[in-house]
Amino acid sequence: MSENLNFVPTEESPKSLFENLEIDKSQIPSIEEVNFTKLEKDFLWMRITSWSIFLFVVLGFLVIISFKTETAIWKLSAPWLGFLILVIILEMRGFKIKGYAIRQNDISYKSGLIFFSMTSVPFNRIQHVEVSQGPIGRLFDLATVKVYTAGGSTSDLRIGGLIKEEAHRLRDHISHLSSQHA
């Protein structure tokens, strides 16, 4: 039994999943072939802004600490600035990966440079759709569309970085599609 423990599909592997289940592969749409819509460029700036705010708050504390302990400020803050630069590089590269796609029967979202993930929610499983906007989002006029299913909070799909009007339009579109599929 130990020889065939690893199923690694190669050219000579006899049957694919689809052949074995007698299903025509051309019938099944492939998520790989879908073009994902990129998010608004402002979303990148929004993310960088919120990281910067967080780091400046930390920097503020560091200044206080440096006064109290009489340590040089650059010794304390250099790692934090390095961290900010790293975060900005990661955000810029990661932004290219983020995107959403609406197909005939489902909606998908992908993201993550270091931890890539892709989620697809079929329209006939959507519980409700919601638009939300935080304080920093308001500055950039960006909103998030959240798609809820009964699969629990870890399974919810969130599309950040949409212009507010666009987000409302997308929400209406998704709820329309999901009510059609119900």
Add this chain to the structure above:
Amino acid sequence: MPKMDLSKPQRQSPIGVGVLFFKKLRVAINIFISIVVVQFGFQSNFSSLSFGLMVGGVLLVVFIVAYLHYRKFTFYVEEESFIIEKGLIRRDKITVPFDRIQSVHINQNLIQRILRVVGLKIDTAGSAIKELEIAALPKPYARSLQEYLTAKRDSVLKQEIEIEGEEKLEEAQEIVSRGEKSPLIKLSVKDVFRIGLTENHLKRGLILFAIINGYVWQYEEYLLAPFKELVSEYEDFVMGQWIVLLPIGIIAFLIVALILSLLQSLLRFYDLKFFVDEKGVQLIAGLLKKAEYQIPVNKIQFITWTSNPLRKLLGLKTISVKQAGSNQAGDKQSMLVPGATQEQLNVVLDEFYPERHSSAFMSFYSHRFFKTQLCVLFGIIPSLLLLVLWFLDPWYLLVSPIWLAISIPLSIRFAASWEIECNKDLIKLKRGWIFPKVVIIKYYKLQNLKLNQNFFQKNRKTVHLDFFTAGGNIRMWQLDEKVAKDLYDFILYKVESSNASWM
């Protein structure tokens, strides 16, 4: 439908004062004990008059609180809803529309059994409403209230369905009573003992250890103070003899864990009856608290079965039926049936998963990178750490290779045990070798899919695949990327093209 007049607010049985009294008393005792111990220590004189007065005072206050709670607790029907009003200081009015009622349970704990009443609990479709429990009702009254509520719910749903012009009544119907039917699984006292003996003692023992540890530290000063001299006197002796004392400790630990397992399985599974039919499953069990629990067939999200080495010897499996529900409620969503034989499991599977015979399964295993990953995480890294400790004690030079020799084969076997099987209608996920677990899910019960790939996996071309259902999530680790993408497309297609309702 039984005739009931619920238009006026009803109180529960006056015996409810008793039930509430003991419930509140338990809370009071917990607080009281902490205060007494912290305040006076164990030296306090428990027979003194002031202590007696204090106890009497607490009992009186608890009784008054219980009585007031009883007076202020009412339930009635208004329009199309069942309403409970309760609370002394903060008044709560809980409104449950009939169509939101999922099921009505009757249960009985020790106090209720002694006082000859039962509790009634209402499960709702929403997670927002909780604590819908009437503490004390005469059993016949509770039965008819249960029937009344389910009948009301069904008639409301029927009306709604007539308006919508659909034929979904079957889904709304439920099992009310299965008194005359014979159960699929019925456990005798002997069976319950066998289940208790074959429990996972290691796990239970560790939990027990954690609890005891927590309690001991909390009251350390008072508990250990009298033994302080004794301990310091023998400290050197005890430390020197740890090689002798360790096995004795482990044996004692196992015996305590065993006794606890026996007790728990007796309390939980005594006189267990498990019913299965086309409408769903029902479980009745318990020694002190007789719980009655049912899951209608359309609410079943998936079924798992597990075993362990001891149970395997007896040919027993534990079946767990997962129900749709909010994730916060945790384990309450699943029905646990221990002591099932393979034949009994097959009956359950044939009832709810006949599709497993309709087409052939195709299986996929985790990528071989999974073995490497587990070997590094649980074998190589810990043994290197142990090796580094050798300067503390040369013993570690011996411990490190032993750890390696044990953990590497275990990791490899465990990684190799992960398997996902698909046919046209369902997936089966198998994992574990010492503690095997199998999950079976129909495609249309899935809510959504997620594909995860971290930095390390990218080069190895492997992914984790997450399956989300309303009854919980399942992850398949380290699948080959190409296989996973084919599965992803295929399963999404199956979910989207199915008209069957997941609920």
